[in-house]
Amino acid sequence: MTKLTKKSHKRSAASRFLIGAVLPLLVLIIWQYLSYAELISAQLFPSPLSIMKDFYELLISGEFIKHLRISIYRAAMGFLIGGTLGLLIGLLVGLSKRTEDVLDPSIQMLRTVPLLAITPLFILWFGFGELSKILLIAVGAFFPLYVNTFLGVRNVDSKLFDVARALEFTRAKQITKLVLPAALPNVLLGLRLSLSMAWLCLVVAELMGADRGIGYLIQDARSFMRTGVVFVGIFTFATVGKLTDSFVRLLEKRLLKWQDSYKG
Secondary structure: OOHHHHHHHHHHHHHHHHHHHHHHHHHHHHHHHHHHOOOOOOOOOOOHHHHHHHHHHHHHHOHHHHHHHHHHHHHHHHHHHHHHHHHHHHHHHHHOHHHHHHHHHHHHHHHOOOHHHHHHHHHHHHOOOHHHHHHHHHHHHHHHHHHHHHHHHHOOOHHHHHHHHHOOOOHHHHHHHHHHHHHHHHHHHHHHHHHHHHHHHHHHHHHHOOOOOHHHHHHHHHHOOOHHHHHHHHHHHHHHHHHHHHHHHHHHHHHOOOOOOOOO
8 A cells, every 4th residue: 555545545534534524513513502592401401511510520549440340351251252152153153054053043032032031030040240240241242243144154146165075075174164264254244233233232230230331320320310420321321332332343354355345
């Protein structure tokens, strides 16, 4: 890539960022104006500047970093467990019709059970400790990666398997050289959805019962009518969720350069 191409690429990325930031900035400006003009309740909708002040106080006290650290740890551990199992079982079921007949009906049945319905069971079985929260996040992260990996494997052109057999590829070589590269678009989509689901399940886990974490911070602030802190927690979830999603999109651009798909 030439220097000129790199510069143009950076300019286009910056322009996309600025275009994407227009709507949130516009909302914040209108919100601040409505708060300043006292057209909305300061108790229910504190101004963005007031929320920033609450965020600064939490940051200076170290409370925000403490809660954010534990939330990221829970989400990461749950995602690693659930996502890894989803990828491996998705590959296994996708590669074997017999395994699909045995496992897929049960997995699809469990996938339709609302997460909130099984949350009380997890608390009964594993208590209010870290294990119940991490396993709940793992369950949520499992299904998107499983379904998309399975679909990705089944969308691989069957002629490629004929070529692999003609070249006498081992099963391991088929998976690493053929199946995974061909299924990569679906796997990355599953990764993106799985990360989002892990973050959403974290909210459920922490709101249901926790003494640390961003969810607990929101719950505690709600009890004392500290609406600004509630908004700090909401914006934190939104920001971290967006950062993880952007990271996967960056991976997609790097790993799927060969795709000649419609860009809009």
